[in-house]
Amino acid sequence: MLAALAGAAGASACVGRTPSGRRVAGSIVGGAHALGHRLRDLGSLPLPSRREEIPVAILGAGLAGLSAAWTFERAGLRDFTVLELEDAPGGTARFGTGPVSPYPWAAHYVPVPPSSNRALVALLEEVGAITGRDPAGAPVYAEDVLVREPEERVFFRGEWYEGLLPRAGIEPEDAEALHRFEARMRAFAGERDAAGRRAFDLPRRRSSPDPRWTGLDALSFGDWLEREGLRGERLRWFAEYGTRDDFGATLAQTSAWAGIHYYAARLATPDSESADVLTWPEGNGRLVSHLASRAGVRLRTRALVLDVTPREGSVDVTWLDAALGETVLTRAEHVVCALPRFLAARVIAPWQERPPAFLGETVYTPWMVANLTLSDRPRSHGYPLCWDNVLYGSPSLGYVVATHQSGGDHGATVFTYYWPLVDDDPRRAREELLATNWETWMARILGDLRRAHPGLESLIERVDVYLWGHAMARPRPGFLWGEALRESARPLGRIHFAHTDLSGMALCEEAQDWGVRAAEAVLRARGATFTSLVS
Amino acid sequence: MRTPAVYLTVLVIATCGLVYELVAGTLASYVLGDSVTQFSTVIGAYLSAMGIGSWLSGYLQRGIAFRFVQVEFAVALIGGLSAPALFLAFGAAPDLFRLVLYGLVLVIGILVGLEIPLVLRLLKDVVEFKDLVARVLAVDYLGALFASVLFPIVMVPELGLVRTSVLLGLLNAVVGLWSTWLFRPLLGSPGLLRAQGAVACAILTAAFAYSDRLTELSEEGLYADPVVYTKSTRYQRIVMTRTGHHFQLFLNGQLQFSSADEYRYHEALVQPAFAARPQAGRVLILGGGDGLAAREVLKHAGVRELVLVDLDPEMTRLAKDNVMLRELNAGALSDPRVQVVNEDALIWLQHERSLFDLAFVDFPDPHSHSLGKLYTSHFYALLRRRLDPELGLAAVQSTSPLLARRSFWCINRTMEAAGFFVRPYHALVPSFGEWGFALGGVSPFETPAEPALASLRSLDGPSLRALFVLGPDMGPLPAEVNRLNNQVLVRYYEEEWRRWN
Numbered sequence A: 001m002l003a004a005l006a007g008a009a010g011a012s013a014c015v016g017r018t019p020s021g022r023r024v025a026g027s028i029v030g031g032a033h034a035l036g037h038r039l040r041d042l043g044s045l046p047l048p049s050r051r052e053e054i055p056v057a058i059l060g061a062g063l064a065g066l067s068a069a070w071t072f073e074r075a076g077l078r079d080f081t082v083l084e085l086e087d088a089p090g091g092t093a094r095f096g097t098g099p100v101s102p103y104p105w106a107a108h109y110v111p112v113p114p115s116s117n118r119a120l121v122a123l124l125e126e127v128g129a130i131t132g133r134d135p136a137g138a139p140v141y142a143e144d145v146l147v148r149e150p151e152e153r154v155f156f157r158g159e160w161y162e163g164l165l166p167r168a169g170i171e172p173e174d175a176e177a178l179h180r181f182e183a184r185m186r187a188f189a190g191e192r193d194a195a196g197r198r199a200f201d202l203p204r205r206r207s208s209p210d211p212r213w214t215g216l217d218a219l220s221f222g223d224w225l226e227r228e229g230l231r232g233e234r235l236r237w238f239a240e241y242g243t244r245d246d247f248g249a250t251l252a253q254t255s256a257w258a259g260i261h262y263y264a265a266r267l268a269t270p271d272s273e274s275a276d277v278l279t280w281p282e283g284n285g286r287l288v289s290h291l292a293s294r295a296g297v298r299l300r301t302r303a304l305v306l307d308v309t310p311r312e313g314s315v316d317v318t319w320l321d322a323a324l325g326e327t328v329l330t331r332a333e334h335v336v337c338a339l340p341r342f343l344a345a346r347v348i349a350p351w352q353e354r355p356p357a358f359l360g361e362t363v364y365t366p367w368m369v370a371n372l373t374l375s376d377r378p379r380s381h382g383y384p385l386c387w388d389n390v391l392y393g394s395p396s397l398g399y400v401v402a403t404h405q406s407g408g409d410h411g412a413t414v415f416t417y418y419w420p421l422v423d424d425d426p427r428r429a430r431e432e433l434l435a436t437n438w439e440t441w442m443a444r445i446l447g448d449l450r451r452a453h454p455g456l457e458s459l460i461e462r463v464d465v466y467l468w469g470h471a472m473a474r475p476r477p478g479f480l481w482g483e484a485l486r487e488s489a490r491p492l493g494r495i496h497f498a499h500t501d502l503s504g505m506a507l508c509e510e511a512q513d514w515g516v517r518a519a520e521a522v523l524r525a526r527g528a529t530f531t532s533l534v535s
Numbered sequence B: 001m002r003t004p005a006v007y008l009t010v011l012v013i014a015t016c017g018l019v020y021e022l023v024a025g026t027l028a029s030y031v032l033g034d035s036v037t038q039f040s041t042v043i044g045a046y047l048s049a050m051g052i053g054s055w056l057s058g059y060l061q062r063g064i065a066f067r068f069v070q071v072e073f074a075v076a077l078i079g080g081l082s083a084p085a086l087f088l089a090f091g092a093a094p095d096l097f098r099l100v101l102y103g104l105v106l107v108i109g110i111l112v113g114l115e116i117p118l119v120l121r122l123l124k125d126v127v128e129f130k131d132l133v134a135r136v137l138a139v140d141y142l143g144a145l146f147a148s149v150l151f152p153i154v155m156v157p158e159l160g161l162v163r164t165s166v167l168l169g170l171l172n173a174v175v176g177l178w179s180t181w182l183f184r185p186l187l188g189s190p191g192l193l194r195a196q197g198a199v200a201c202a203i204l205t206a207a208f209a210y211s212d213r214l215t216e217l218s219e220e221g222l223y224a225d226p227v228v229y230t231k232s233t234r235y236q237r238i239v240m241t242r243t244g245h246h247f248q249l250f251l252n253g254q255l256q257f258s259s260a261d262e263y264r265y266h267e268a269l270v271q272p273a274f275a276a277r278p279q280a281g282r283v284l285i286l287g288g289g290d291g292l293a294a295r296e297v298l299k300h301a302g303v304r305e306l307v308l309v310d311l312d313p314e315m316t317r318l319a320k321d322n323v324m325l326r327e328l329n330a331g332a333l334s335d336p337r338v339q340v341v342n343e344d345a346l347i348w349l350q351h352e353r354s355l356f357d358l359a360f361v362d363f364p365d366p367h368s369h370s371l372g373k374l375y376t377s378h379f380y381a382l383l384r385r386r387l388d389p390e391l392g393l394a395a396v397q398s399t400s401p402l403l404a405r406r407s408f409w410c411i412n413r414t415m416e417a418a419g420f421f422v423r424p425y426h427a428l429v430p431s432f433g434e435w436g437f438a439l440g441g442v443s444p445f446e447t448p449a450e451p452a453l454a455s456l457r458s459l460d461g462p463s464l465r466a467l468f469v470l471g472p473d474m475g476p477l478p479a480e481v482n483r484l485n486n487q488v489l490v491r492y493y494e495e496e497w498r499r500w501n
């Protein structure tokens, strides 16, 4: 059993042929989904062969867990351990490496935060994304970290156009609807409640709880657009591209509050430009590397948490040290549980005995992410290759070019290609995700890209596919401002929770905010003195 | 039947046949580059197609004269229109170009292959076999000689590829029409054939009348002077043209220099910096794969090392190997002090660690994002770090201060934003017009006053000092800093040049 668990993660190598017969190598990654299932089937807990005691244990080394570790480290609490089941940290901000360029496995960018997001500004300063301050004291971002122009393009009726929205041959009423849509989002960006809180803010918890806006959560974004008379094929496509990209959800599956949040929260004021975007060749993996290096040897990979049981004055964490094949019991005074909700549900002992009502409420969209290593840039018609390249009317979200930030415009490259499985029934979507083999995924990807890049197949060197069974929690109508989500974030004795799932929206700002706040709550409980980054 | 007239027919069709082949080969090397491969494969395909044609002629039993005339009309139309068709195909569907090329070569080759066997059979009862074979083949080879001499000397320089192919097609059709009289006794009623011939002639005449438009659609029309070299590399299209004693180099259709006045440009790019730093020993050139800036640098005895970074290995190879270019750049790229690096200059700057006294930045104008990035504050900040902190200077070609004034000042501002102390200057280069440069120092520096060399053609003390005086119509305009994440320069540049065109 233990051996099977230990072997569950990691990549499996694949070799196959493209539809036109070209031999291509690659791999399929994403054992975590399988592991999740096995965790459920574990039955009785194995007896520990080793015991440890430590002031603080952090479970999960995604952005949330790593941010908790970072907070402890900055506050001078150095006695902690981070347990991560995969062989590398990062969770959905992980990255891969290859001979051409490092590339993201999922999260690939961070919008420039407002100065008020001190935690994120501090982290960006540490990774060298901030080079100085302007005379007004605002951070100045490194030019090679801001997305290089040309930034984005869309493939529409046989040609690439600048920007995300094709305006070629647009009907006047469609153009008018788009214009009104944009004006509405700008107006939302300026709205504040009596206490001065923004209607839509990042991290989410800072947003006003005033029902004037939270009432929009009950409605789907699609229904809201309809109600406001915001119609037209282009607008619907554009808005749904946004919800699929950010939430892995259709217009009908996304709450109107979440849909609006995506646009309004990224505008500082109604007249400002949408926030610039920061990115690295390995995507948000750059943040992961930095945070992991600060955690140093206290980060243990291939450490699978099996059980978390609260005791008097401590918490017992039972975990599998897959490297040694041993079961370990770590007794911690405090725990930060930074696991995804669906996995936390399987290891928190009291929840297994009496499952709280909120546990089943989080619905996940599965995603397929593929990294295509190419020997050269494919030819394309129209606007030149950008960082973000989108295909109008495609079930995929298009691709991001990993080598874009490194400045080269010729030669080998890596495309990171995204495909959310937005089926209404996520279980069925997950089954489809896992049942589709590597070769079929490759054929689908090539089929999708072929119309934009006729000669692409002959350039493909590798296709590495990541199957994310539970990639993102869906902000479905009623979820974000409902009781279940609020309940689910409440600490359980000495166990504090952190994860982007607790915001109901998958964003790095949310993950970091949860990690920092959970760590600060622990620091406070331990009577430590520190300067808060979040209050 | 008058046999001498038949030999004349053979001469014409032989000439036409070879010209079609030469047109296809030239055009293929013209748009695809690598002329050895293109010519070998076109000739190979053409000859084997002729073989197929000869073999197929055995299946034609009756009405040989009738068939022969029809073959002439077909060759006339397909061969005659092959050059415009190929140019248009390359413009419309470059992916299908090879398919169209070899398809045409095959069809033309088969038709041409039918011609001689049919002529031989037409004459077999009139002339004794040994004389027949001797004369027909002799005339055929003579036609080939005509074609191969006239094609490069008269046809391509005087007419260009499109008109050459259409005109020869017309000639071919006329010969076909004429054959209906020549072989009158062997043809039942020639009415239908003559009508077909008239249609073919009409189509080709119309094509000839339109060939100016057709040429314009093709690349040939882009250049004022005869094209003498072309190559499509991975990165760009290199074209050289020639007029009299002078030649010009174009990259992607943009003039890079004319040998008539490039010395004015390259002296202005290189010599002011040397006037300020006559002892410079380590020099960097970014871009400038033609070796002309390198030539100016190597005139200075103090230069111990010159690193030249140019993206395109084909460009630097051309500068080394092409006779005209090598003569013009005085063999600069073969100088032992020179090290050529073929890499994207932005990437190279990111990983290079050594220091230079002087740098010369000579990129094509910023008319695309992939060139615009080489004019950003990020780029200049990286460049600045590669320069000697006290004495380091960089001279940057910065487009026309007259025709693209905001672009010129944008480059200036951008260098300043990257920490350079900048002195803008300009020079008159007739081929380009009024041209602009920026001399940037890592530390403040004096405007250079005396050239370090006495042997310069366009610069002495007073004229050097005059470069740094800009008239009011070139004076500063407000401009944003060109950054990787805004690339405003590409926009400025596009707007300004659109206004002048």
Ligand SMILES: Cc1cc2nc3c(=O)[nH]c(=O)nc-3n(C[C@H](O)[C@H](O)[C@H](O)COP(=O)(O)OP(=O)(O)OC[C@H]3O[C@@H](n4cnc5c(N)ncnc54)[C@H](O)[C@@H]3O)c2cc1C
Pocket (backbone or CB within 6 Å): A032, A059, A060, A061, A062, A063, A064, A065, A083, A084, A085, A086, A089, A090, A091, A092, A093, A105, A106, A107, A108, A109, A110, A303, A304, A305, A306, A338, A339, A340, A343, A347, A367, A369, A418, A468, A471, A472, A498, A499, A500, A501, A505, A506, A507, A508, A509, A510, A511
């Ligand atoms: C395809 C995709 C694209 C995205 N793109 C972006 C983007 O561009 N920008 C952006 O801001 N956000 C993006 N996101 C969202 C972003 O990735 C997340 O919000 C953020 O990284 C989540 O961090 P986390 O720590 O909360 O969770 P996770 O990344 O889920 O981390 C949880 C960690 O816990 C570990 N773990 C799970 N179970 C156990 C166990 N039993 N024992 C030990 N460890 C365990 C996991 O391996 C993982 O490392 C994207 C997400 C996806 C799926």
